[in-house]
Amino acid sequence: MESISNTQWHHLEGGEAARLLDTDPALGLDAIEVERRRRRFGENTLSGKKGTSALMRFLLQFHQPLVYILIAAGVVTAFLGEWIDSGVIFGVVLVNALVGHFQESKAVRALDSLSANLSAEARVLRSGKTVRIPALEVVPGDVVLLRSGNKVPADLRLLSERELRIDESMLTGESLPVDKDGAPLPPDTILAERRGMAYAGTLVSSGQGAGVAVATGDHTEIGRISGLIDAADELQTPLTRKIARFSRVLLVAILGLAAASFVLGVLRDEPATEMFMAAVALAVGAIPEGLPAAVTIILALGVSRMAGRKAIIRKLPAVETLGGTTVICSDKTGTLTENQMTVQEIYSGGRTYAVSGQGYAPEGEVAPADGGDGPDEALAECLRAGLLCNDAGIAVRDGRHQVEGDPTEGALLVSAGKYGLDREGERDAFPRVDELPFESERQYMATLHDAPGGEGRVVYLKGAVERVLDCCGEALSPSGAVGALDAEAVIRAQRAMAEKGLRVLAFARKALPGDGRLKRTDSCMGMVFLGLQGMIDPPRKEAKAAIAACLHAGIKVKMITGDHALTARAIGLRLGLGGAGCDEGGGGDCPVMTGREIAELDDAALIERAPGIPVFARVSPEQKLRLVTALQQNGEVCAMTGDGVNDAPALKQADIGVAMGVSGTEAAKEAADMVLTDDNFATIEAAVEEGRGVFANLVKFIAWTLPTNAGEGLVILAAVLFGAALPILPVQILWINMTTAGCLGITLAFEPMEPGSMDRPPRRPDLPLLGRTVLRRMAVVSLLLLVCAFGMFQWELAGGAAVDTARTVAVNVFVTIEAFYLLNARSFTRSPLALGLSTNKWVLGGVGTMLLLQLFYTYAPVMHRLFASAPLDPWQWARVAGCGLAAYAVVEFDKKHASPDI
Numbered sequence: 061m062e063s064i065s066n067t068q069w070h071h072l073e074g075g076e077a078a079r080l081l082d083t084d085p086a087l088g089l090d091a092i093e094v095e096r097r098r099r100r101f102g103e104n105t106l107s108g109k110k111g112t113s114a115l116m117r118f119l120l121q122f123h124q125p126l127v128y129i130l131i132a133a134g135v136v137t138a139f140l141g142e143w144i145d146s147g148v149i150f151g152v153v154l155v156n157a158l159v160g161h162f163q164e165s166k167a168v169r170a171l172d173s174l175s176a177n178l179s180a181e182a183r184v185l186r187s188g189k190t191v192r193i194p195a196l197e198v199v200p201g202d203v204v205l206l207r208s209g210n211k212v213p214a215d216l217r218l219l220s221e222r223e224l225r226i227d228e229s230m231l232t233g234e235s236l237p238v239d240k241d242g243a244p245l246p247p248d249t250i251l252a253e254r255r256g257m258a259y260a261g262t263l264v265s266s267g268q269g270a271g272v273a274v275a276t277g278d279h280t281e282i283g284r285i286s287g288l289i290d291a292a293d294e295l296q297t298p299l300t301r302k303i304a305r306f307s308r309v310l311l312v313a314i315l316g317l318a319a320a321s322f323v324l325g326v327l328r329d330e331p332a333t334e335m336f337m338a339a340v341a342l343a344v345g346a347i348p349e350g351l352p353a354a355v356t357i358i359l360a361l362g363v364s365r366m367a368g369r370k371a372i373i374r375k376l377p378a379v380e381t382l383g384g385t386t387v388i389c390s391d392k393t394g395t396l397t398e399n400q401m402t403v404q405e406i407y408s409g410g411r412t413y414a415v416s417g418q419g420y421a422p423e424g425e426v427a428p429a430d431g432g433d434g435p436d437e438a439l440a441e442c443l444r445a446g447l448l449c450n451d452a453g454i455a456v457r458d459g460r461h462q463v464e465g466d467p468t469e470g471a472l473l474v475s476a477g478k479y480g481l482d483r484e485g486e487r488d489a490f491p492r493v494d495e496l497p498f499e500s501e502r503q504y505m506a507t508l509h510d511a512p513g514g515e516g517r518v519v520y521l522k523g524a525v526e527r528v529l530d531c532c533g534e535a536l537s538p539s540g541a542v543g544a545l546d547a548e549a550v551i552r553a554q555r556a557m558a559e560k561g562l563r564v565l566a567f568a569r570k571a572l573p574g575d576g577r578l579k580r581t582d583s584c585m586g587m588v589f590l591g592l593q594g595m596i597d598p599p600r601k602e603a604k605a606a607i608a609a610c611l612h613a614g615i616k617v618k619m620i621t622g623d624h625a626l627t628a629r630a631i632g633l634r635l636g637l638g639g640a641g642c643d644e645g646g647g648g649d650c651p652v653m654t655g656r657e658i659a660e661l662d663d664a665a666l667i668e669r670a671p672g673i674p675v676f677a678r679v680s681p682e683q684k685l686r687l688v689t690a691l692q693q694n695g696e697v698c699a700m701t702g703d704g705v706n707d708a709p710a711l712k713q714a715d716i717g718v719a720m721g722v723s724g725t726e727a728a729k730e731a732a733d734m735v736l737t738d739d740n741f742a743t744i745e746a747a748v749e750e751g752r753g754v755f756a757n758l759v760k761f762i763a764w765t766l767p768t769n770a771g772e773g774l775v776i777l778a779a780v781l782f783g784a785a786l787p788i789l790p791v792q793i794l795w796i797n798m799t800t801a802g803c804l805g806i807t808l809a810f811e812p813m814e815p816g817s818m819d820r821p822p823r824r825p826d827l828p829l830l831g832r833t834v835l836r837r838m839a840v841v842s843l844l845l846l847v848c849a850f851g852m853f854q855w856e857l858a859g860g861a862a863v864d865t866a867r868t869v870a871v872n873v874f875v876t877i878e879a880f881y882l883l884n885a886r887s888f889t890r891s892p893l894a895l896g897l898s899t900n901k902w903v904l905g906g907v908g909t910m911l912l913l914q915l916f917y918t919y920a921p922v923m924h925r926l927f928a929s930a931p932l933d934p935w936q937w938a939r940v941a942g943c944g945l946a947a948y949a950v951v952e953f954d955k956k957h958a959s960p961d962i
Contacts (some may be wrong), residue, residue, distance in 0.1 A: 069206060069217040069274045070254040071247045078272045081201040085219050085272065088185030088203040097199040102231050104198045104214055106286050121710040142674040155766040168221070180638045182213035200273050200357070207268040208259065210512075216258040216271030218242045219559055223267035223497050229393070230704040231281060232680075236267040236401075236467060239499075250655055251281065252622050253678050261705060285681050285705055300787070306829050310348075317773055321780045328783060335780070348769050353763050354801060358809040362754035370737045371635040371747040372721065381699075381716045382751030386822045387671075387691055388699045389684075389710075392621035392631060394720060394739045395701050396607075397597040401437040401467040402477035404598065405429075405562060408591025409438030409538040409551040410546070415475055418598045420454055420461035437540035442481050442591030445520040445567040447474030447486055447899045450505045454483075468563070470914075471595045473524075493517065503527040508578040521584055525554045525592065528566035531584035536569075545589050561630020563691025566907055574929030599634045606745035614821025615748065615899050620676045620684055621718055625652045628677035637674040655679045658686065666690045684710035701736075701744065703728050718744060744791035753813035756822070761808045762830065764885040765801060766837045768878055772796070775870070778850050785863060787853035787870040792927055795917065803910040804882045807902040811886055834888065837954055841881055844950060848943040849873045856936070864930040869920055869940060872932070876944035879907050884951040891952055 069077055078085045081353055082093075089097070131150075141638050185203040195213035198204065204216055206224065218224070218240060225237040232252040238904055242256045251259075258264075260280040318339040325335030333621060355829045360377040366372070400419035405412065406426065417424020426439070452465030454473055463470030466581055492508035497506040504523025511518050521528065535545040552565075555565045568587035607617050619637055623627050632650035655678040658666065663686070670690040677685070684700075688710045691698045700707070700714035703724035708731040711717030718734035720739040729735050736743045772793050779786050788796070830838070850869045856866035881894040882903060899906060917923045919931050932940075 068244045069215075070152060070246045070249055070257050072217065072221040074217055074230055074242050074256070074272070077274060078219065081272055081274065082111070083203060083272055085203060085270075086185075087188040088394060088720050089199070089201055089561060090187045090308065093201070094186065094197075095200060101200055101276060101279075103196045103263070105196050106283055107278055128698050138834060150308065158510070179276060183207075183210075192210045195643055195744050197768040198276055200276055201649070202273040203270060204273055205268075207269050208264055208266050210264045212258045212260055212262045212264065214260050214273040215275035217274050218256050218258060218269055218271040221267065221269035224269040225265045225267055225500055227263045227265045228252070228259065228937055229622070231259055231262055231285075231841040236326070239498075240267075240269065244743050248656075252655075253677055269539075271904075276715040282705055285709060291470060307566075314773070317777060321777050325780045328780075330610070330780075338373055343818065348797075348801075353429055354806055354809070357806055358754060358757050358761060361809050362750060366734075366747050366750050369746045369750065370740070370743045371750075372735045374733055374735065378716050379751055379754045381733070382748050383753070383755040384697050384823050385699045385716060385748055385751070387616040387618060387696045387703070388610060388744060388748075389620050389691070389714070390701045390741055390744070391703060391707065391720075392619050392623060392702060393597060394722075395736075395741050396603045396619060396635060397599050397631060399597060399739075401563075401595050402598050403471045403595045404556055405556070405560070405594040406439065406442065407550070407590060407594075409436050409536065410441040410549065411436065411439075411538065412553065413439060415478060416688055417474075417478060418601070420463055420474055422461070422474065422477050423480060424478045426475065436538040436649035438536040438538050440479070440481070441536055441569060442465060442567045442593065443472075443476040443481055444490075445522060445564075445590055447476035447481055447483060447566075447594055448490055448492070449505055449520040450510060460678045465851075467597075468565070468595065470700075472593065475593060475595075481853070489903070496578060496685070498523070500531045502584075504584060506532075506578060506584065508576075511571070513800065516574055517576050519570045519572060519578060519587075521570075522659050525550070525566040527563055528584075528587070529589070532568050533586065535589040542588055550589070550592065552759075557592065557594035558626065559630075561598075562596050562628045564592050564594045566592050585816075594846065595628070595631045599631055600740060600742070602740065603740040604635050606742035607637065609745050609753070613748070613818040616671070616672055616674075618676065618687075620687060621677050622679060623926055624678060625654050625677040628652055628846040632675040650675050650750050652677055655683050658683045663690070671696075681707075681709055685713055685896060688713045702732075703739070703742070707731075749813065749818050750820075752817045756814065757808055758816070759830065759834065760811065760885050760888075761805050763834050763888075764808060764878075764882060765805050765882070767841035767845060768796065768800065768874065770838070771849065771874065774842060774846040775850050778846060784854070785857075787850055788867055789928060790930075792867065792871050795927055796871060796878075798872050799913055800875060800910065802879050803906045803913065804878055807882070807900065807906040808885065810902040811900050814890070836890075837951065840950065840954060841877070841947065842906060844947045845877055848877060848947070852939060852943065853941035855939075862930060864924075864928050865936075868929045868932060869936055871929070871938045871945050872914055872918065872937075875910060876940050877947045879910060880948040881951060882907065884948060884955075891955065918930075 072080070075085065083089060098615040119158055138316050152753070181192055182198050182202075183190055183192055185191075185196065185205070186193075187895055190205060198214045200214075202214070203219070204213060206212065206216075221242060221244065223239045224240040226240055227237045229231060238252075238255065240255050244256060258269070259282070260275075261282045273282075275283075278286070295777045318683060322335045322339040325339075326332055359379045365375040366379065369516055386468065390524075397421050402418050403415050405414060407413075412429040413426050414429045415424060415426050426443075444591060450469045451471035451474055452463055452473060453469060455462055455464050476486075477483065489512045492507055492509055494508040496502070496504075496506040502523070502525055504521055506521040506588060507520055509520065511519050529547050530547075534542050537543050554564050555567075567590040568584075569590055570587045588806065603737075610617050617637060619635075620633055629650055629652045632652070637650050651673050652675045653669070654676075658676070658679065663668065666686060667690045671694055676683075676687060684707065688698050688700055691714075692715070695717045697718040699718055700710050701718040701720070702708070702711050703720035705728065707719075707728050709718060711731040713727060716734060717730040717732035720735045721729070721735045721737040722739045722740075724735070734747065772788065775787050852873050853870040854867045856869050857863065861869075884898065886892055886895055886903065916928055917927065
C-alpha cells in the first residue's frame with residue numbers, strides 16, 4: 061500500500077486492486093484496520109490551503125493607488141477643517157472596502173461546495189456485515205456497496221456491477237449516464253472512458269454494484285480538482301488593471317504639480333504658508349473624489365440591467381470584463397444545446413423519416429424525408445417498440461416537459477407521441493409481462509407484452525445496431541409484410557446518422573405463441589428488424605444566432621465538452637462555430653481537438669494551436685484549465701462557461717467565469733463571476749453587449765470628470781505662476797467636485813447603449829483606459845476651463861468687482877462648462893441632438909438640480925459665510941452662459957473632425 065496514490069487502478073482487475081489494498085472483497089475491513097487507516101489517510105473530506113484572514117482581506121482593500129489618493133484628499137480636507145467633506149470622502153473609501161471584502165474568498169467558498177459534493181452516507185462491508193457509515197469515515201480499502209440513487213462516496217475500483225450506470229457529468233461533462241463494467245483498460249485511458257471506476261461525488265443512475273475504495277479525500281479526482289481551484293491564479297480584471305495603472309499615473313501627476321506649484325511660488329518670494337495652501341488647493345482640485353463611487357455605481361447599474369437579462373453578476377468588475385471579452389469558451393450540454401435528447405431521424409422499411417420539434421415537448425411530426433406519404437407499418441412498429449421497451453416517463457414541471465428516467469428513453473417516448481401513439485393507450489393495449497434490462501454484455505433491452513385480442517405475446521427489443529442486426533434475419537416492410545433483411549442498407553443508414561452526430565438505436569420484435577416466455581439466453585434470436593432511431597441533444601434555437609452575433613462582434617467562440625468528438629463536431633457544424641463556411645450545409649468543417657491530443661502537446665504547442673481550434677472534445681478538468689491559460693497567454697480576455705465540478709478550476713482561472721444557474725453545481729457557481737439563470741448561451745451574448753455599454757459609460761464619466769480636476773489644478777498653477785490671487789479656494793473646489801459629480805456626472809451611468817456596440821471588435825486588452833482622441837478632447841476641455849475661469853476672474857477684478865464676486869463667477873464658469881460638456885460627453889461621435897434629449901432624462905434632471913444648487917450657492921447668505929460666495933448680476937450670468945456655449949461648440953466641432961479610439 062506504499063504507492064496507492066500513483067496506481068492506475070483502471071488498468072488492474074478488481075480482485076488485483078483489492079489484493080494490493082489488503083482487502084477481502086467478501087468481508088471488507090475490520091474495525092482495527094479501519095482505525096489504523098483512518099489515522100494514516102485522514103478523514104474522507106477535502107482540505108484547502110490556509111487562506112488570508114478576514115481582517116487582512118479587509119485591510120488589503122485599501123492597498124490601491126486610487127484609494128491612496130482618496131485618503132490623501134480626506135486628510136487634506138480634514139486639515140482644512142472641512143469635516144463634512146472629509147467624512148464623505150472617508151465614507152466612500154470605507155464603503156468601497158466593505159463591498160470588496162464581501163466579494164472576496166470565492167475560492168474558499170468553492171472548496172466548501174466541493175466538500176458538499178461528497179455524499180453524507182455510505183454503505184460498506186465491515187467484517188462481512190453491511191453497515192451504514194458517514195461518508196467521511198470511508199477509508200482506502202473499504203468495500204463500498206452502490207445502488208440507484210446513491211452518491212459515490214470515494215473513488216472506487218469496481219468489483220462487481222449489475223446494470224450499473226453512473227451520471228458523471230459533473231466530473232467529465234459526459235451528457236449521458238455511463239454504463240459500467242469491470243474490465244481492465246489500457247493505462248492511458250482518459251477519465252471519461254474508465255468504465256471500471258466510480259468516482260467520488262458522481263451519482264448512480266440505475267443498477268447496483270460494489271467497489272473497493274482506492275482514494276479518499278484530497279486524493280480523489282474531485283480532490284484533485286479542488287487542488288486545481290486552489291492553484292488557479294487570482295486574476296485582476298482588465299478594468300481593475302487599467303484603473304490601478306491610471307491611478308498610479310494620476311497620483312504621481314497630482315503630487316508633482318502640487319510640489320511644483322509650491323517650489324515655484326517660494327522661488328518667486330511668495331510666503332511659504334500661502335504657497336502651501338495653494339499647493340493644497342491644487343491637490344484637492346486635481347483629486348477626482350467622485351471617481352471610485354461613480355465607478356461602483358455605474359457597475360452596479362450594469363449588474364441590475366444584466367439581472368433583467370438573466371445574468372447575475374457576483375463580482376462588480378466582471379460587468380466591464382464582459383465588454384472586453386475576446387473569446388468565449390462554452391460548455392456544450394445545456395448551454396449551447398437543449399440538454400434534452402431528441403429523435404431527429406428514423407430509418408424504417410427502407411425509408412428515411414425526419415422528425416421535427418426539439419426537446420421533450422410533444423410538438424412536431426414524423427414525415428418522410430423524400431416527401432412521400434402513405435401508411436408505414438414498419439415505422440409504426442419501430443416507434444411502438446421505442447415506446448414499450450422503455451422505463452422512462454415525461455412530466456410537466458413549471459410549464460416545462462421533463463424526462464423522468466433515462467434521457468434516451470425520454471426521446472423515444474416523444475418521437476412515438478409525434479407520430480400519434482398514445483403512451484398510456486399503447487401500454488394498456490400491450491401490457492408488459494416480463495423484461496430483460498439493458499446490460500453491457502448483451503447491449504440490448506427486451507420486454508415481453510401480451511398482444512391485443514389475446515393473440516399470443518410479442519417481444520420488443522432495442523439496443524446497439526450491430527447487436528440487434530445479429531439477432532435479426534428478417535425485416536418488416538412498410539406494408540407490414542415480413543421480408544428479407546438488407547443489413548448493408550441498415551449499416552449505411554446508421555453511418556449516415558452517426559456522421560451527423562446522432563446516437564443511433566436499433567429496434568426489433570418477435571411474436572411468441574400463447575403464453576411464451578422471455579428467455580435469458582436466446583431471447584433475441586429470430587427477431588424481425590423494425591428500424592433505427594437517431595437522436596441528439598440539439599442546439600438551442602437562439603444559440604446559433606447568439607454565436608453569429610459574437611463572431612460578428614469579433615469575439616471568438618469555442619466549445620469545450622466532455623462528449624465524444626463526433627457529437628461535438630456535429631453540434632459545432634450546426635452552430636456555425638469556426639466562422640464562415642462552418643455550418644451543416646455550407647460545406648465547411650469545424651476542426652476538433654480531443655483531450656488525448658491536448659495531452660500530447662506541451663504548453664508552447666498548445667498556446668500556438670488553441671486559438672485556431674473551435675471545438676474541443678473529451679476534455680479533462682486539467683485540460684480545460686490548460687486551454688484557458690493558453691488562450692490568456694495569447695493575450696485573450698477569456699470568458700469560460702461551465703456547470704460541473706470539473707469546470708470550477710477553469711471558471712476561476714478565466715477572466716470571467718460563467719456558471720449555469722439551473723444545472724450548475726454549487727462549486728461551479730462559487731468559482732464563477734457570473735451566473736446565468738436560464739443556462740442559455742444567448743444570455744452571455746446579451747451580457748457581453750451590456751458589458752460594452754457599461755465600459756463606454758465608464759469612459760464617458762472619466763472623460764467628463766477629469767478635465768474639471770485638471771482645469772482646477774491648472775487655474776491654481778496659473779495663479780501661482782502669475783503671482784495672482786487664487787481664482788477658486790480649496791473649499792470652493794470641494795463644492796464643485798462633490799456637487800457636480802453627484803448631480804451631473806453620475807447621470808452618465810444611465811446613458812442607454814449606443815447603436816452598433818456589437819458591430820465592432822472587442823477592445824484590445826493592451827490598450828490604455830483612455831484613447832488618444834479622448835485624451836486630446838480632455839486636454840481641450842481642461843484648457844477651455846483654464847482660459848474661461850481664469851480669464852473671467854481677471855475680467856471681473858479689472859472691472860472693479862470684489863474678489864468674492866470674481867471667485868463666484870469663476871466657480872459658476874466651472875459648473876456651467878461642466879453642464880454643457882455633460883451633453884457633449886453622452887457620445888464621443890454623435891451630437892446630443894442626434895441622441896435625443898429624452899433618451900436619458902436623468903441628464904436633464906441633473907442639470908436642473910445643479911442649476912438650483914448654484915443659485916443657492918450664489919445667493920444664499922449661509923453659503924456666503926461658508927464658501928465666500930457673492931451674488932451676481934444678469935450681465936455676469938450672461939458671460940458665464942456664453943463660456944458654457946462656447947465650450948459646447950468647440951467640443952462638437954472636435955467630434956466632426958476626430959476618429960475616436962475608445
